[in-house]
Amino acid sequence: MVEEAAPPYVRIVDDIKRRIADGELRAGDRVPSTRQLARDWDVALATAAKALARLAQLGVVVAEPRVGTVVAGTPGRSPRRQHGDPDEAGRDASHGPPHGPPHGPPHGPPHGPAHDPARDSGRDRGRDPVRDSGRDAARDLTRDRVVRTAIEMADAEGLPALSMRGVASRLGVATMSLYRHVGSKDDLVELMIDQVLGDFPLPAEPPDGWRTRLEVAARAQWAAYRRHPWMARVTSLARPLPSPSLLKHTEWALAAIDGHGLDPETMMHVHILMYTYVQGIAAHFESEVRARATTGLTDDEWMRAQDDQLTAIVTSGPYPTFVDVVARMGGDFDFDFDRLFEFGLRSLLDGLAGIIEKD
Incomplete structure (x- = not known):
């Protein structure tokens, strides 16, 4: 028992x-x-x-x-x-x-x-x-099935739980069968990124205006992160993946601001700033997804569980502005990742306008 x-x-x-x-x-x-x-x-x-x-x-x-x-x-x-x-x-x-x-x-x-x-x-x-069932599954195996299955598992369990053995078990094949289609787990993750970004494509024809182009790319990335939160753990800023789909976004961003008199370093900084803004929000969203799966509590439920402790801290310290702001909100701040993303995107683009349109 x-x-x-x-x-x-x-x-x-x-x-x-x-x-x-x-x-x-x-x-x-x-x-x-x-x-x-x-x-x-x-x-x-x-x-x-x-x-x-x-x-x-x-x-x-x-x-x-x-x-x-x-x-x-x-x-x-x-x-x-x-x-x-x-x-x-x-x-x-x-x-x-x-x-x-x-x-x-x-x-x-x-x-x-x-x-x-x-x-x-x-x-x-x-x-x-x-055994025959396993052989049939191995014969039907394709790279696309391997990648799609790995994405489904990462969506459900998180990227740390993903393994070649686990993917093989889900597909009903021997682990070695996977290596006829992908070279390693790192290769598999790169293929997963390409597949996910391919599911949220950039327009075939770029819209007019640098601001609209950057906005379109940022929203496509956010939609991909929103659907597949584990991606926020993979796309490193300092060690970028050799991904064709990621490079398409880099090309899109640089082309959007090209011809505005910016030096190459500033162009790269603008692209990186936009990219890291989206990834940063996505990383916090991924942390919330993991926390909810681990604790079984929503963010609202978790906050309610902290009410007594937070109240004790706030009322015992010199935080008059914080207390006043919370009071003016009626004591309840409705945190929403999508609204935060939109607010930050608009503010970021407003700030970049002063650099890109300085002349």
Whole structure:
């Protein structure tokens, strides 16, 4: 029995294994999706995704192309498990699921495996459906599928949780199969960036005016960060990625301010300033996404939990202006990342006008 102190993803894993052991889920059946598990268990998407990834690592589920995540193993039988593979609660997986029957081995009925005519026929003798499924998945594998799957995992779990092994498990293939399509995890991340920015393209024909051009690029970047917060951890200012999509944004920004009499260094500074403004807001947005997934609290809920402590600090110190501003807002500041982004973008462009249009 799982202890109450077990992490949520462990309880999800054990519940899926119990349902398989009880026959509620059989080999080949689809298991609940990440979003469905998140709704059913009232957990973050990252928690649900971690549970599915762990089940895949244990060989309990596999990803079927064009189908989804299904219970592994021969239809009608429990999935195979590796001897001695410890599960999340510290038990030895060879002892069977925590809620399974107390007698008999975990790989079939107590008196031996069920009769399967297909496996006994000469035509199918020696076939392993799990292995064959993995081979089919490897044959269907493409670079686009690898990249799209990695993006989905990073969206759900965050970039630190992304690994080549995890992507392979989600796709139902051997880890080495990925290296026929991407050279390394770093290469994969670069491809992910290119794909994401490609989903938020710059216009084929640039609009008139430097200000409008910079504004269009900034909004495209913000939309990409908003949809894929993990990007804020990757696009370093001092160590830029060799990404064609990122270079397109650099070219766009420099072309927008070219011909205004700026020296090359100033042009680069203008571009970098615009880029880091968007990334800076996005980095705080990504931190909020991670905090919400970790704590389960929204920013408003977290602030309410700090009310007493903040009130004690404010009332005990010389902060008259802060107290006055908060009071004039009715005691409630409605923080919104999109409104902050728009305010900052407008202010930044107003400031740059004094440099770009100085003549």
